[in-house]
Amino acid sequence: MKIALIGYGKMGKAIEAIATAKGHEIIHRIDVNSPHLLEKEHLQQADVAIEFTTPETAYDNILKCFEANVPVVCGTTGWLDKLPDIKARCLEKHQAFLYASNFSIGVNIFFEINKRLAELMASQTQYDVRMEEIHHTQKKDAPSGTAITLAEQILERQYKKTRWVNKERCKPEELSIVSKRIDPAPGTHIVTYASDIDDITITHTAHSREGFAAGAVVAAAWLNGKKGIFTMKDVLNL
Secondary structure, X not given: OEXXXXXXXXXXXXXXXXXXXXXXXXXXXXXXXXXXXXXXXXXXXXXXXXXXXXOOOHHHHHHHXXXXXXXXXXXXXXXXXXXXXXXXXXXXXXXXEEEOOOOOHHHHHHHHHHHHHHHHHOOOOOOEXXXXXXEOOOOOOOOXXXXXXXXXXXXXXXXXXXXXXXXXXXXXXXXXXXXXXXXXXXXXXXXXXXXXXXXXXXXXXOOOOXXXXXXXXXXXXXXXXXXXXXXXXXXXXX
8 A cells, every 4th residue: 555644743653664564655755844745646646645734734635635536544633623624525526534533443442431431421410520631742732632532422421511621620511621741641531420429430541652653554554445434433343
């Protein structure tokens, strides 16, 4: 599989190491120093693109992949106000798009556990739910995309909570997400249901970027040759 890496920071380099170890070929490494590689004639040389850049550039990068008829896997967070438009354009142009706030296989299993726990706790009104996420200081968005996914899963099932807020002190109807930036943490997400009697806590802790990178490569191989809009649930058959 020929891969165009859009974004060649720490995550891009981790993806490159895993992809090449699996026998895939990185044909383009695109960053701020090589914007010309985003032109159609270059992108068309790839079987699939993997996009990890910034909230400011992700939307345009994805559209360029659509124009080049190249399936795109996107892991950039912080731009999701434009996701409905991207999905509509993907279907309109008969392209392939896979977005995940986190490509780690462990995190995607954690998502399923989070949803089930939220369902079980919906009727247990003596518990209040809160969240915490910890990442390295270079993380550009807060809360993390993974934390937002977890929070939205809870809001869909915890009817006394109406919205999430990125602060510790909040109203009873708000779901608190506390964001901490501490080096060298790759990512920790904690969901706690607390009562006067006891607490129930689920935690996912990443030890390195390898889990995210490996999942992105698996997703890219899975997306190659497909058309439509997908998530990691489709990849992992969850």
